[in-house]
Amino acid sequence: MPERVECQPAYVLHSRPYKETSALVSFLTLDYGRIDGVARGVRRKNSRNRALLQSLQPLHISWRGASELKTLSDIEACGGLPLLTGRAVSCVLYANELINRLIMPGEAVPELFREYALLINQLQDKALLEPALRNFEWQLLASLGYPILFRQSSGKVIDPQGRYDYLWQSGFVINDEGIPGELLLALEQDDWSDPRALRAAKILNRAAIQPLLGDKPLLSRQLFHNGVHKAPAP
Template sequence: MRVEAQPALVLHARSYRETSLLLECLSRDHGRIGLVARGVRREKSRLPRGLLQPLQPLNLGWVGNGELVTLTSAEASAGPLPLRGERLYSAMYLNELVLRLCARGDPHGDLFGHYLLCLQRLADGEPEGWTLRRFERDLMDLLGYGIVLDRECRSGADLDADAEYVYVPDAGPQVWRGENGVFRISGAALRALHADVMPSAAHCAELRRLMRMLLQHQLGGAYLNAWALSTPSMARSER
């Protein structure tokens, strides 16, 4: 199979053999792909190594079938996204999330559009935590994990903004009945995420805990490296 001028971004790059790079990319029409950039680490490589890095929108070409294909062309489609500091950490978190949850070769519908929009929102200075929660919600929906945010999973009743719930993975929110030692989340926070309306700071913090719990469940209990990053503002970390 030969592909030309496919919109994509690099999620991760590492050295491969003596002169090449192994790239994990997210493409618009083909989902996550593994690309071998052969000879790109040579001094006179015909491929632009400097472009093959995260946050640089690209048009890529490749040839081949299977788990790894060969990169044949790479051109910038726009300038690199201007992310610095905490927002750069958040972008790396997005990349790790996609790498860990998305299999190669599955386009997952509008994933590329959601991913690019999230990066653009981070670059534009939109609220960091809320931007990440929206992407996590959309990613889980596209992957078929569909989190329930609008009704109580046992009764089917609409969520009460003034009530507290216990969220059961693979089921949904259940009314909290006074159990000890469980994570509780307000109906107002769940309804805000469902309606795509930014909630209060306290409810954003509840949603952060919820999404981490649900993502960890889908990861089989494993942690993302980004969750352990130490930064000056770890106390208010949005990841």
């Protein structure tokens, strides 16, 4: 990675105070994946960047430094701040935590950046909320090298009349209590017309993502279960 990068599209994933007036910020960027940096002086009352370092705000950022922790040199807004509430905000918190937990700093994931930008845009439409989140999860898995391939573990095609469980790193195996094959084939085509498809996708994606997270629970899910947010956990 070059020691100096200019005008990189980015979104804030997480920010926390650092020293008296600065902040440590994690970003998702277009060409360099997750970047962690120091925003010096950003917490001063007269800082012009103070209001920019929040989730959802599309940015262009510049930084310098050869270590994993960069020094931010410029922050500019490059679009309006979408107005999200309730379940949509819950989805953003969840997506941000997944990226922070699973994407290594400096690992280029341009398709995931584009899917994240699309997610934020689609979350403004309640009807698109869950399909958008499931599509984001699929792109995350693909970016990590664990794409969901809608085939049986044996390599055979999914039988629409069958039922299947998903085994991590193996694929789909026949199980009479599993997800109907017709739903899996619909999901492969991004077809959400069957009302059962959303629940099936949620079950499938949790089975695929949980092994990557390990034993440490997601804080965003804990907040939902503890009643901090009224929306159901993603």
